[in-house]
Structure formats: structure tokens, C-alpha cells
Amino acid sequence: xxKTEEAAVVQVEHGINANLALRLALRKRTADAVLRIGVxxxxxxTSVFLLFPVIVTVFMAFDARDYIGAFPPTSFxxxxxxxxxxxxFLWSAFKTSLLLATATTIASTTIxxxxxxxxxxxxxxxxxxxxxxxLSPLVLPGVIIGFGLLMFLSVxxxxxxxxxxxxxxxxxALPFAVRLTLVGLAGISETxxxxxxxxxxxxxxxxxxxxxxxxxxxxxxxxxxxxxTSMDDVTVSLFLSDFNTFTLPVALTSLIRxxxxxxxxxxxxxxxxxxxxxxxxxxxxxxxxxAIGRKT
Amino acid sequence: xxxxxxxxxxxxxxxxxxxxxxxxxxxxxxxESFRAFEPGRIGSVQGASLTLANYAELLLPxxxxxxxxxxxxxxxxxxxxxxxxxxxxxxxxxxxxxSTRKASLSAIVGLMFLSALxxxxxxxxxxxxxxxxxxxxxxxxxxxxxxxYINFVIVAGLLHYAIPMSILILFGAIQNLDPRLxxxxxxxxxSALSSHITVTLPLCTRGIFSxxxxxxxxxxxAFIIPWILGRGRVLFISNLIYTRFSEVADYPSGAAISIxxxxxxxxxxxxxxxxATSFERT
Numbered sequence: 182x183x184k185t186e187e188a189a190v191v192q193v194e195h196g197i198n199a200n201l202a203l204r205l206a207l208r209k210r211t212a213d214a215v216l217r218i219g220v221x222x223x224x225x226x227t228s229v230f231l232l233f234p235v236i237v238t239v240f241m242a243f244d245a246r247d248y249i250g251a252f253p254p255t256s257f258x259x260x261x262x263x264x265x266x267x268x269x270f271l272w273s274a275f276k277t278s279l280l281l282a283t284a285t286t287i288a289s290t291t292i293x294x295x296x297x298x299x300x301x302x303x304x305x306x307x308x309x310x311x312x313x314x315x316l317s318p319l320v321l322p323g324v325i326i327g328f329g330l331l332m333f334l335s336v337x338x339x340x341x342x343x344x345x346x347x348x349x350x351x352x353x354a355l356p357f358a359v360r361l362t363l364v365g366l367a368g369i370s371e372t373x374x375x376x377x378x379x380x381x382x383x384x385x386x387x388x389x390x391x392x393x394x395x396x397x398x399x400x401x402x403x404x405x406x407x408x409x410t411s412m413d414d415v416t417v418s419l420f421l422s423d424f425n426t427f428t429l430p431v432a433l434t435s436l437i438r439x440x441x442x443x444x445x446x447x448x449x450x451x452x453x454x455x456x457x458x459x460x461x462x463x464x465x466x467x468x469x470x471x472a473i474g475r476k477t
Numbered sequence: 478x479x480x481x482x483x484x485x486x487x488x489x490x491x492x493x494x495x496x497x498x499x500x501x502x503x504x505x506x507x508x509e510s511f512r513a514f515e516p517g518r519i520g521s522v523q524g525a526s527l528t529l530a531n532y533a534e535l536l537l538p539x540x541x542x543x544x545x546x547x548x549x550x551x552x553x554x555x556x557x558x559x560x561x562x563x564x565x566x567x568x569x570x571x572x573x574x575x576s577t578r579k580a581s582l583s584a585i586v587g588l589m590f591l592s593a594l595x596x597x598x599x600x601x602x603x604x605x606x607x608x609x610x611x612x613x614x615x616x617x618x619x620x621x622x623x624x625x626y627i628n629f630v631i632v633a634g635l636l637h638y639a640i641p642m643s644i645l646i647l648f649g650a651i652q653n654l655d656p657r658l659x660x661x662x663x664x665x666x667x668s669a670l671s672s673h674i675t676v677t678l679p680l681c682t683r684g685i686f687s688x689x690x691x692x693x694x695x696x697x698x699a700f701i702i703p704w705i706l707g708r709g710r711v712l713f714i715s716n717l718i719y720t721r722f723s724e725v726a727d728y729p730s731g732a733a734i735s736i737x738x739x740x741x742x743x744x745x746x747x748x749x750x751x752x753a754t755s756f757e758r759t
Contacts, residue, residue: 252609322698329502
């Protein structure tokens, strides 16, 4: 009698436990489902938020209406691109920007690659310190760099505006050259250079036949970043430009503030194509994942 | 040629560029910030008397409000960016198909490389008072010229850069994580959410901190985003410095604001990295 009662109690307890476990598992499954739905919602909303403005700009650049109307445009034309091509203001700005970006890229890549090479020969303690110092323009607000350079360079009157702009772009492009050359150099095994030396090459020969060819992708990526930084900069350039010499972003800024029409959308599409081109080059020379420092 | 000498020779151009184009200008800003300003002149007079007035002025409520506004909006954007970026980054890092990962990473790098002006123009065209969403705004009874809405658009502008940036930073941290840890937690009965909160998040502390610091640094020093999207009604510290230069030519005041801004930025980076290290130890 007592035994059966005990058995019954145990059985009931088992039942309760099983029931509890089942309910817990169910609750866990619902919680997981809620989380999954939440994550999907976040991903979708964020993608729309990030991509929608870009898509709007591309579509509106081909809008056939001569005012900013409802989205999407009802008919398409290339009138804004024709206007863009006919604008002397933007063309001269574009030429300045292109020339400036080319000069900046050449200078920053050469100087930065040399510095990175020297850093790679240092002991870790020193190389960390020097690298941090060289990367500091990345964290300093652009306004301060622009404002400081403006005051510093105005002491030397008669300096052409182009040279001032070049100075400003050089200092903001240099960190990328140093950083990405270091990424390129990090992948090179020291044994290769030692092998070349033991086979009779001198230091200079070893550098040009072993180190440089292996590091060239990193250097090229630094050049791409430098070019993009120079083409893109507004803050520093705004301080150093004048009425005759200005970069494309400075010209576009004043256009956005004065006449908000769709010629700027056409210019934006043109700039996006340049960006896309740079990214393809970057992917070819270094691979995107390495360029952003996620893989070395 | 000895190794030491060639090292010095190779470093020399870069050091010269830094000394001449970064250190010297900042020292000049520092000097200018202590000079007395006479209205009507451009910058301070040669040999103007030394003063602390430019700094004392910054304690006025009007100036404090600029700083508060900048830091508040940048803080909001950074917190939201990290919150949103984390799950997205996790999905990308754990996706099984390499082509999906490659495509999403390319899109994110593309968004990061997007020219600042293109970004600002695209956002103005979408969210601005004459933008394509303005019918939606008037339908939802939102005033596109209201201060709240302008603040919202500026945060959206900051997020448009901060989210892709944070995703990339967190991506590295999550990729280094051992996926078996999460599987272990879940097979022992933890729900997906609690296993992420107790396992994934603590192991990604450093990544989360650095994503936040980078977003915050970029947000605080943002220039073109508040300048265009703020439509003159909301100004960031950067814009304030620029107006000191372009409109009133009061260089000493602009210099003092620059120095305070720089010190605050460096303090923030320093304290956050200390905080991240101490978090990791516990």
C-alpha cells in the first residue's frame, strides 16, 4: 500500500519534471524565435537605411523633371549629367582635385612606405610608439588640422594655394600609407630575406628582389586609401582653398548650400563610380578583408 | 651603410612632414589660444598680450551648450551604431556561404568608402525638407524644420558612417571567437539570447569598446554632416571653429575651442581604452 503510494508520488514528480522541462524547452524555443525575428528585423531595417539614400541619389540623378519631385522619378534622362559636363566651376574643381590627389598619393606613398620599412626594423616597443604617433592624424579632428595649417602657412605669404592644399592632404593621407605598408610587410617571412643574403645578395639587392615585390600590394593599398582620402576631404580643404583654387568636394559643398538641384546628384553618381573603381583596385591588389585589417 | 643610419634616413622625411605639418601648426594654435583678440582684425596682433579670456569665455552657457549638444548627439549615434552593428556583424561572421560574406563585406566597405559629400547629399535628398520622404513626413505630421527632426537627421548622418565602421571592427572580434563556446552554452540549456549575453558579449568587450570609441571620435569631430544636415540651426564644435575663422576672424577664440576639443578627444580615447583593459581583466 505504502509502496504503491510512494511509486505514485515519484511518478507524479517525474511527470511534473518532464512537464517543466518541456515548458522550459518550449519557452527557450520561443525566445530563440523572437531573437531570430528581431535580428532579421535589425538587418533588414539597417540595410534599407544604409542603401536607400544611395539608391535615391542614383535614380534622381537620371530624373527627367527639372525639379526635385516625388520618388521614384516617372521618366529618365541624362540632362543633369549634361549640365554637370557643362559646368566650368565643377570641371576646374575636378581638375584641381585630380591633380592634388595624384600628387598627394605619390608623395604620401613614398614617404609612408619608407617610414613603414624603418618601423618594421625596430624593436616592438619602439615600433608601437612610432606607429601610434604616425597614425595620430586619424584621430585628430580635421578642423584642427585645417585651422592649424591655415595659421601656420599664412605666416609664409605668397605660398600658392595648391601647395597649401597639398600640405594638408599629405598629412591626412600619410597615416594610411604607413599603416597599410606595415600590413603588407607583416606578411613577409624574415627567412626569405636571410636566404637571399646567405646566397650572396647584398642588403640592397635583397630589398629590391625580395622585400619590395612582396610588400608592393600593401603599398598599393596605401596609395588607394591616400587617393580616396585626398579626393574625399572637405574639412581640411575648406580652410586652405581660396576663390580661384578649390577642390571638388569644396565646390560641391558650396553648391549644396546655395542651389540644391540635381546636378549635384549627377556629380555624386560620378564620385560613386570613382569610389567603386578604387574599391575594385583595392580588392585586386590586397583583397578587401586584408585592406580593412581583418586579416593579415 | 649601417642599419641604424639607414633607419634614420628612411624615417626622416615622414618625421619632417609630421613636425612641419602637424606638430608646428598645433603648437601655433596653442599659442594663438592665449592671445588677446581685438575685434575687427584677422587673428591676433603680432605680440598681443597673453590672456586666459578665450578659455574663460568657453564656460559661458552658450558655449557649453555647443559642447553638450555635440557630445550628446555623437553619444546617441555611437550607442545605436554599436547596438545595431553587433547582430549584423555576428550574422556576417557566422554565415555559412563565403559568397554571402564576401558580398556583404564588400557592400559595407563600399558604404564606408562613400565620399562624405555623397553621403550628406544622399541623406539630404532623402530626409531633407525638400527630399523624397517629405510627403511621408507631412503625412506623419512631422515638421521637417523642427529642432527634434534636425537632430534626428544629424544622428542618421552619423549612423550612416558609424554603422558600417562598427560592423567591420566587431567583425574581427567575433571572427576570433570560438563558435563551440556558444554551442556548449546552448546545449547546456541556455537560450540563444542568454548565451550571447553571457558568452559572446563579454568576450567581445574590446571590440565593442573600440567600435564605440571610433564612432564617438568620428562623431564628435564631424564637420560636414552637421554643417549641411543641421541647416545652420544645429552646429557642432567643428562648425563653431569654422565660423570663428570664416565669419568673425576671431582666431584666438577658434584656437581655444580647438585646444579644448582636442584635449577632450584624447582624454576620451585614453579613458575608454583604460576602461576596456580593466573590463577585460575582471
